[in-house]
Amino acid sequence: MSDTHSLDTLVQALRRLPGVGVRSAQRMAFHLLQHDRAGALQLARALEGAVQQVRHCTLCHTFTEGEICSICADPRRDASKLCVVETPADQAALERTAAFNGRYFVLMGRLSPLDGIGPGDIGIDELLARAGDGVVREVILATNFTAEGEATAHVLAQALKSRGLAVTRLARGVPAGSELEYVDLGTIAHALVDRH
Amino acid sequence: MSDTHSLDTLVQALRRLPGVGVRSAQRMAFHLLQHDRAGALQLARALEGAVQQVRHCTLCHTFTEGEICSICADPRRDASKLCVVETPADQAALERTAAFNGRYFVLMGRLSPLDGIGPGDIGIDELLARAGDGVVREVILATNFTAEGEATAHVLAQALKSRGLAVTRLARGVPAGSELEYVDLGTIAHALVDRH
Numbered sequence: 287m288s289d290t291h292s293l294d295t296l297v298q299a300l301r302r303l304p305g306v307g308v309r310s311a312q313r314m315a316f317h318l319l320q321h322d323r324a325g326a327l328q329l330a331r332a333l334e335g336a337v338q339q340v341r342h343c344t345l346c347h348t349f350t351e352g353e354i355c356s357i358c359a360d361p362r363r364d365a366s367k368l369c370v371v372e373t374p375a376d377q378a379a380l381e382r383t384a385a386f387n388g389r390y391f392v393l394m395g396r397l398s399p400l401d402g403i404g405p406g407d408i409g410i411d412e413l414l415a416r417a418g419d420g421v422v423r424e425v426i427l428a429t430n431f432t433a434e435g436e437a438t439a440h441v442l443a444q445a446l447k448s449r450g451l452a453v454t455r456l457a458r459g460v461p462a463g464s465e466l467e468y469v470d471l472g473t474i475a476h477a478l479v480d481r482h
Numbered sequence: 483m484s485d486t487h488s489l490d491t492l493v494q495a496l497r498r499l500p501g502v503g504v505r506s507a508q509r510m511a512f513h514l515l516q517h518d519r520a521g522a523l524q525l526a527r528a529l530e531g532a533v534q535q536v537r538h539c540t541l542c543h544t545f546t547e548g549e550i551c552s553i554c555a556d557p558r559r560d561a562s563k564l565c566v567v568e569t570p571a572d573q574a575a576l577e578r579t580a581a582f583n584g585r586y587f588v589l590m591g592r593l594s595p596l597d598g599i600g601p602g603d604i605g606i607d608e609l610l611a612r613a614g615d616g617v618v619r620e621v622i623l624a625t626n627f628t629a630e631g632e633a634t635a636h637v638l639a640q641a642l643k644s645r646g647l648a649v650t651r652l653a654r655g656v657p658a659g660s661e662l663e664y665v666d667l668g669t670i671a672h673a674l675v676d677r678h
Contacts, residue, residue, distance in 0.1 A: 289547050292535040292536055295531060336489055394516055
């Protein structure tokens with residue numbers, strides 16, 4: 287309808303969000319305009335604020351508003367350990383465990399040749415420079431245990447080892463609290479191979 | 483993390499969208515900031531534009547940018563037939579059939595006592611005024627065939643009939659193109675009762 291141009295524009299803009307199709311976008315636009323116009327304006331301001339403020343840490347590539355992020359800036363973190371993750375969400379998951387006191391490098395993606403994402407797109411040169419600073423002793427590869435995450439870990443491991451760095455990978459095994467009967471075969475097989 | 487305040491604000495704002503939890507909001511924020519900052523700004527502008535421009539048609543309550551919507555303003559539409567729907571999306575579905583040439587009243591919701599949505603919230607007084615303008619001869623109730631939609635239709639039918647208006651309801655029956663074997667029992671029962 288020609289008299290709902292700004293509504294149509296909003297639906298199109300909402301469709302650019304990942305996982306949002308035309309039905310969801312229409313439902314979102316309807317909800318905001320009918321029930322939550324304050325929320326719509328709040329979201330508009332949050333989008334503008336984030337685009338303006340958020341940039342990448344020059345050391346680890348994660349999102350930050352400063353020159354370097356709080357973890358890279360923290361002198362209490364062990365600079366000899368560098369943990370490589372795919373996204374800030376993965377980094378946050380590791381931080382919640384409180385089991386790692388080193389620093390991070392956030393790839394902001396993973397190798398995905400089918401999507402045209404090659405080594406240059408995940409900052410492999412910056413990672414090699416970062417890991418080769420003379421302080422880092424061990425690089426822990428914590429990419430996801432998916433096909434793409436495994437491939438990324440493989441490529442990174444080769445490049446890092448060729449520079450004489452110690453490279454480790456998160457252990458695969460049976461998840462905490464799980465019963466063997468319900469764990470998939472591949473996981474059990476890996477847990478057997480990596481037994482200690 | 484204290485150095486990602488605007489990112490956290492964006493995640494919170496995205497959670498106000500219907501159907502978006504904290505994981506989805508994080509994924510959306512990551513996608514926009516990492517891969518589609520132009521899309522983020524476009525969405526911000528679309529939200530502001532829609533909130534500023536979109537209001538309700540004074541005759542049928544649907545979203546419009548003018549005083550009255552294009553359907554209410556169209557003199558070729560049959561003013562003696564008024565079709566009551568829950569949302570603009572339902573109205574659009576009916577329009578796509580090209581089988582209805584009358585006008586609409588859009589409730590912008592449905593009765594839902596559990597959510598605190600009563601007759602006042604779906605504009606029942608405006609509907610009664612609209613239907614009682616002396617021109618409308620038939621009110622077609624096209625609320626959804628859900629429990630809430632049926633209850634809404636029931637309440638509206640009683641109020642409209644008490645004012646001497648002819649009230650009809652969309653027919654229930656077997657969907658076009660379907661095989662009886664796979665149609666639910668309630669639908670078949672209704673199709674039997676309403677056979678013609």
